[in-house]
Amino acid sequence: MKGLLDLIVGDPQADRVVPPTGVTARLTIFVSAVMAFLAIIALALSLSTGRVADRWAEELAQAATLRLPADPEQADAQLAKALEILETTPGVASTRALTNEEQQALLEPWFGTDLPLDTLPIPQLVEIIADEPAYDPEGLQARLTAEIPGVVLDDHATWRDPLLAAAGRVRLIGWAVILLIGASVAAMITLAAHASLAANAQVVRVLRLVGARDVYIARAFVRRYTLRAGLGAIAGVVLALIVLQILPDGGGFFAEVGFDGAGWIWPLMIPLLAAIVAFFATRAAAIARLREQT
């Protein structure tokens, strides 16, 4: 911690021994800003995709659908029986038989608006909202089947599982993108640090001749690149957050994109991570370079 503070506060005298290099400095800040920008966008997308998927999955998990056999003669009796069973089942919060209009609305995308529902044998649907703790779906199915042959309890597992899997994969891609961005920041800083050390070979030689230790020389470079990467990343993060704010609300989806709660740690962490990556990359480059000299 003290080392880090020293690094940030710095020794102005020691800092001056390396001449300021305009173009490398600006490019480092620029690339760091761009990378941080991309990292924030990738994180926002993957975090919010995960969040949306989680919410859908949760809604699906709470609600189940009961489908009664399409038998016009016994429909009313079966519905009454089913509701009775459901009412006496622990873990069921509420049940509601869908009205004809609702069922028609569900079918509309497939059959159009002029479907004569009353003349067609359509299975009656019942919406079941689970309680906390929820009922046991297999036990309920068994009890229902005993009374009403052909009844189907759909707890939406077939929808939920692929949704969760997809959300997990999106998250994974998000992390992979962050890792790749981190690796390219490290590569870019290493290149820049090597270029800077080569351009300052005479300075490094004189410093060695008058008795400077490697850490002293390395620190002058490390401090610069750590600060540049950190400052660039802050600029990139701020820009990304602004862009996320003004993103058009594309049918509600983009309204979800962003950070919330603990997710806000990331916009704060990215500049820190960029600085840490720059610190180690520059230090490794400087030490490797200095070893080649007397």
Add this chain to the structure above:
Amino acid sequence: MIELDNVSYGHNGTALFSQLSLTLAPGSFQFLTGPSGAGKTTLLRLCYADLRAQKGKTRLFGQDASTLDRDGVAMSRRRIGVVHQDCQFIDHLSVAENIALPLTVAGRVSEAAGNLKELLSWVGLGPQSGRLPPELSGGERQRAALARAVIMSPDVIIADEPTGNVDWEMSQRLLSLLVELNRMGKTVLIATHDLNIIRSLKSDVDARVLRLKDGQLTTAGSVL
């Protein structure tokens, strides 16, 4: 202080000298002469571990230079003030900052102020202290290099042609500084091919004159 023991060295495979031995005793004063290209600068660079002996041993302050790590070399150099033949400055730092550099890198900046002013006026660089090294004349650069070499009050002072570009009066002034430091107990080694300088100092200091020629190091008192 510094000891070369049967040392061999050659640039790019061609041997410059072999089995050469030299001991700089504490408080001693020696001149190193020899024709241009004989290897004087090379020999001095071995003495401050800028080059490593290809055979034989170099000892700095009792420690085998080949066993010193990079920090060890840095620490040894803080005890050796060097005037390089090509001066070696950091061109974007002012003359004063360059002269104070050994203190700066050793974390002893606070000691610089008093010493620095005195030294600058001694070497006659007071008015030039804020200028950059590339703006200095050859002689001014040598004076600045000498000031930098002695600012740490090092145990050993190694000077490679420190008076090559200055007039006779200034060279006497610079050398008298080295003689003064030698009287305070510092070990001094000066490489020069100007025998007049050696003669002029003969009465002031008990100096050994070494001659490097054809890879051989001989004591050359009789030559003068």
